[in-house]
Amino acid sequence: MKKLLVVEDDPSVRTLLAMGLELEGYQVDSVATTAEALERIERERYSIVISDIYLDERSGLDILRAARQRNPHCAVILMTGRATLETVMEATEWGAFDYIAKPFDVSQIVQVVRRAEETLEELERGPAVWGQDLPASEMIGTSPAIVEIYKTISRVAPTDATVLIEGETGTGKELVARLIHKHSPRANGPFVPVDCAAIPASLLESELFGAVKGAYTGADRDRIGLLEAAHKGTVFLDEIGEVDLGFQLKLLRFLQERQIRPVGSPRPKPVDVRVVAATNRDLQRLVEEGKFREDLWYRLNVVRIRVPPLRERAGDIRLLALHFLRLYNERYGQQAWFTESALEVLERYRWPGNVRQLQHLVERLTILAPQGRIDDQVVKEALQAMEGRQGTGETLAEAEAEQIRRVLAATKGNKSQAARILGIERKTLYRKLERLGLL
Ligand SMILES: Nc1ncnc2c1ncn2[C@@H]1O[C@H](COP(=O)(O)OP(=O)(O)OP(=O)(O)O)[C@@H](O)[C@H]1O
Numbered sequence: 001m002k003k004l005l006v007v008e009d010d011p012s013v014r015t016l017l018a019m020g021l022e023l024e025g026y027q028v029d030s031v032a033t034t035a036e037a038l039e040r041i042e043r044e045r046y047s048i049v050i051s052d053i054y055l056d057e058r059s060g061l062d063i064l065r066a067a068r069q070r071n072p073h074c075a076v077i078l079m080t081g082r083a084t085l086e087t088v089m090e091a092t093e094w095g096a097f098d099y100i101a102k103p104f105d106v107s108q109i110v111q112v113v114r115r116a117e118e119t120l121e122e123l124e125r126g127p128a129v130w131g132q133d134l135p136a137s138e139m140i141g142t143s144p145a146i147v148e149i150y151k152t153i154s155r156v157a158p159t160d161a162t163v164l165i166e167g168e169t170g171t172g173k174e175l176v177a178r179l180i181h182k183h184s185p186r187a188n189g190p191f192v193p194v195d196c197a198a199i200p201a202s203l204l205e206s207e208l209f210g211a212v213k214g215a216y217t218g219a220d221r222d223r224i225g226l227l228e229a230a231h232k233g234t235v236f237l238d239e240i241g242e243v244d245l246g247f248q249l250k251l252l253r254f255l256q257e258r259q260i261r262p263v264g265s266p267r268p269k270p271v272d273v274r275v276v277a278a279t280n281r282d283l284q285r286l287v288e289e290g291k292f293r294e295d296l297w298y299r300l301n302v303v304r305i306r307v308p309p310l311r312e313r314a315g316d317i318r319l320l321a322l323h324f325l326r327l328y329n330e331r332y333g334q335q336a337w338f339t340e341s342a343l344e345v346l347e348r349y350r351w352p353g354n355v356r357q358l359q360h361l362v363e364r365l366t367i368l369a370p371q372g373r374i375d376d377q378v379v380k381e382a383l384q385a386m387e388g389r390q391g392t393g394e395t396l397a398e399a400e401a402e403q404i405r406r407v408l409a410a411t412k413g414n415k416s417q418a419a420r421i422l423g424i425e426r427k428t429l430y431r432k433l434e435r436l437g438l439l
């Protein structure tokens, strides 16, 4: 049983705490002043210290420092009725385990103490989950659907076949495209991603096919198009479902003839490019609705890869979470780990933003986790924060617009940061802002 120290100048609170914790089976020492506390900490080795912050001429922060210097694993729980940003910052810097606002229930303290105890045990054992060895790979997943994708990649990569990748946002479409390129004979050539939705329709032609000097106002020299830039490599036509019918015909011609004709040029030029396209729309339905050319669809659809949403491969969530944990622990110099209960919460969640959302969540948790421990409670709170508060009686579009405005206000208009918080790519944010008339 772990030894506990309670530091509290109010005698009734002190007694209440000591008794409550003893009833739970803890061995508790309690003192009223910082001097007594520091002396006890010197003499004994406490695993858990619960201390008031405002005591006498010294404070709970001095106790925190002393306890953690004596025993770096000591979990210090601070209580206060007058928390300020500064004290919380200092406490966090010194590795306080938790912060409890007064008044509190003894049961609340008991809960935090239990969590501290589990944490200490995990630290002593060496956190099992975080220590687990994962094969180093760029694409993570062992679920049957992902293994099928590995197989398809391995078969199509050596060929020049056109590939169409379908899947919801954040499922890993671009990753699949990059892997196809990386394992192809073109690997030493360029991989050129083109976000068809981010380029205004009027510019798509010159962006993709290039333009000769004088082709339009402002074209003061020849411009190489992205398709030519991808010569001997792979072009990744992302969000192909957003391209208008007129341009679809131009793309079709290119796929049939493998030649480009820069805007304003009379002569076509042959280019050697492998095409991989992606969409988060249902192209087949767009074809049925007459919004996507059937002939282009057939041309693109030589090999089709459907990347399933994360919720359909819940078995991979754990692997992905641990993969990202390792990544961000390294990047931020942290040693965070998941409790089993935390991983279970992740496995049950629906992940509307798929792998990208999971990745952002883990990044955030790695930075924010108290003493590196990420438990189910921490995960639930972070997920709620990510989802944002739901308004009442509004449509999904209104809620989205509202959330975007709120996050932009919070980031003072910093769009990269806002996109990160919202769990979408910057280009996606720009698209939404444009649609909302906020650009
Ligand atoms: N199976 C996976 N293993 C490891 N990382 C993954 C996996 N799937 C996706 N990711 C990562 O998740 C993030 C999102 O993936 P990606 O950009 O490929 O998604 P996408 O399908 O192109 O999304 P969007 O439709 O929004 O463009 C990337 O950082 C990617 O590296």
Ligand SMILES: [Mg+2]
Pocket: 173, 174, 238
């Ligand atoms: Mg993408």
